[in-house]
Amino acid sequence: MTRSEENYLKTIFHLGGGNAQSITTNAIAEQMETKPSSVTDMAKKLADKGLVNYVKYQGVSLTDSGIKTALSIIRKHRLWEVFLVKKLDFTWDEVHEVAEQLEHIKSEKLIDKIDELLEFPKYDPHGDPIPTKDGKFMERDEQLLSEMPVNTQGVCVGVKDSSAPFLKFLDKNNIALGHTIKVLEKEDFDQSLHIELQGKELRISHQIAANLYVKKND
Amino acid sequence: MTRSEENYLKTIFHLGGGNAQSITTNAIAEQMETKPSSVTDMAKKLADKGLVNYVKYQGVSLTDSGIKTALSIIRKHRLWEVFLVKKLDFTWDEVHEVAEQLEHIKSEKLIDKIDELLEFPKYDPHGDPIPTKDGKFMERDEQLLSEMPVNTQGVCVGVKDSSAPFLKFLDKNNIALGHTIKVLEKEDFDQSLHIELQGKELRISHQIAANLYVKKND
DNA sequence: ACCTATTTTTAGTTTTGTCTAAATTTATAT
């Protein structure tokens, strides 16, 4: 399994190709910042290896074997991200790039030991669930902050956009995973929100709210 | 800097190319389990990049820039080996393969933090010195056990051969870094040694003794 | 049903790193 093949599988999974959905050539090309013709070439190769179902002009979806492989890469990526934050004091906006490299290290023992050292974390620094060794996913009952009704409250559990600029913005505004957020008011005009964050009041744009996952309190 | 280029530089360094010595095409090819013609191709490329001095039919030596790069890869390799042993309970015969992959991860912050986490180790699990960030080497006053005179004693500080079979053999015979070894007798016939190891007597072949580094006691 | 715009594939190139086989240079031995 080459690094490139692994990256394609991961991307197809993230685009929904694990749910029998057919992912288009263009969607993959855009996500990977490559050209559609390159995607076609790889689609054929992955199909030959039994990792994707590929029908000309119809896109690709992952086979069971492809899903398994994609999940193992995603598991490694997220465990390394936790390692970088918990053990090496990286900030959550610094880890993704390095994890993109570390996820391709081939050693089952290595990743199992990292998992153990971290005491088997369930979520990565951005709140994304870490698949178990046998490819099980811990999905969480969560919703976007932008979809929470006024006067409900919950705990921030994840980010949809995990780009460095967004994460740094959150840091600057004291928004972090585990913080309590209550929706005080929604502005009709621009969908901006007036929220209570850890006791303090704050106004945030729709764009921010639409990239924060919240778990509603019982 | 590609992974392949890094591996060539590291190999040339290990073969002595850091001391203005000219390393032959065949020596590099043999060490890297590749063909001489491939080495010639790479020699030209590395020369173009100013990393080696290459004279046709005469072999290559590292430039200052090449030495610097080689030392940075070796530093990463050895720090990762320490990490695997100290933090993840790998044995010293398991670490090399994984370190061969990890040494190519590109992140200065990552390796500096690993160094810090390990409290700036000076030697790797096989007793090899870890170059400092600015490329300084901690050479040790050491010699091969096979070259120690009868009735001298010292501490085992390193292995010359760090292949898994040899390391496992050492484990089985309770030979480990830090253990005290005294040469009791040398057999003229086959150069085998009669030694005292941590108080117990033991016979070892010349081949074993010629792959153990010992630091003579003052 | 037909035309058009978009998507996707094909065909042909490029780069990196490898290989084999052949040619060339250097080393060795008489």
Place this chain on the structure above:
DNA sequence: ATATAAATTTAGACAAAACTAAAAATAGGT
């Protein structure tokens, strides 16, 4: 000094993974 052997380089090929440009298929709109 010359023949022979060994080491090294050259030339040409290949696989992986990308690209561009052109061809083909699909989707939408009238």
